[in-house]
Amino acid sequence: MNDLDDFRAALRQPPREPFAEPDLARIMADGTRLRRRRRVLTGAGGIAAAAVVVLVVVFAVQLRQPAPAPVAQPPSAALSTTSPAPSGEKPMGDVVGTGIRTRDGRGELVLYARAIALPELPEVGFGLVVGVRSGTSLQSLMVTNEFRGSDRSFGFHATDGGETVGNQVIPVFGYFAGPAARITTTVHGRTVEARLARWSEDPKVVIFWFNPDVVPDSAVLTPLIAYDADGKRLTK
């Protein structure tokens, strides 16, 4: 046995006292809450109809009120451009292009909001969708939404993605309610910046996503940090 074998044996030597057993009940409860974000939208068949009702209300309100004056945005190279939604899906507000082509080359990955009206989530009016825009068609791939409290309370909401759906890599995405001008995470110890776009329906909501080449998997994601335009940290 050489030195390396000794070292490996020492590494694998069990501790003097066994480690505490993981709390399985808490793991399952916390893990279920993480899952639930996505299930709320994908699991309920009646949501689309409810969403249409909400959209009608939203549009009616908009028709009665003059369009708000454009809000000056702080300069940020990371802020993306948005465009009116193509027909088909019924997004709330503009569709945000990510600039990421789908693997089959037929479209672009986009992000947009979709209305929600669920009695069990009285303070949640929208969720975030990752979809594919191809010409004028829009197809959703993954939907996620806040499931605790208000959908616009200060902070991060509905962070999801970082996985493959079908043959398509879904970037890690979500939104921040607040004046975020920069959002970062760390991957393998290196800081990575998200791309940002203000939601046309509510400029206090900032949609973000990470380049999947840099953040390929949700397993490598660390807690997100938001900064304002002055570089002040907005989150712990």
Place this chain on the structure above:
Amino acid sequence: MARGDEEFAEFVRASSARLTHAAYLLTGDRHQAEDAAQTAFTRTYAAWSRVRHKDAYGYARTVLVNHVIDGWRRPLREYATEAMPERPDRLDVDKAVTQRAWLTAVLKTLTARERAVVVLRHFFDLPEADVARELGVSLGTVKSTNSRALAKLRVEAGTEDTLIGGSGR
């Protein structure tokens, strides 16, 4: 309990000691290690439907290692110890206890990346290419980091872990 949950509970039972042990080697702190394992299992449970028939253990390991390295809520301490503890005598009557103490002390002399490479390579026994993928670094970086770490620990590397020419390729 649903079948998937039973499988998950079995997975936790089978893998928790090893993953928590790895977290302890990475952090040097029992409580941090137990918290890191809890977090890794929680995120694995959230993804269980898509990882249960693939490589659930690999997923949990990746979550755990990145969680610890990137300092999820608990920044990893960097040790600046210069003094190396004495290597225990192999014939020590209480070799296990002495080795344990030695190991804890020497791991503190490594940087976070060196510890991660050492744990993935020599505790989990991952090939160097897999270590590189897991840490998001080049194969050369894994080779050179491993070589440097073993040299710091004064462990004589085997042939497979010797960096020929020091080029990192």
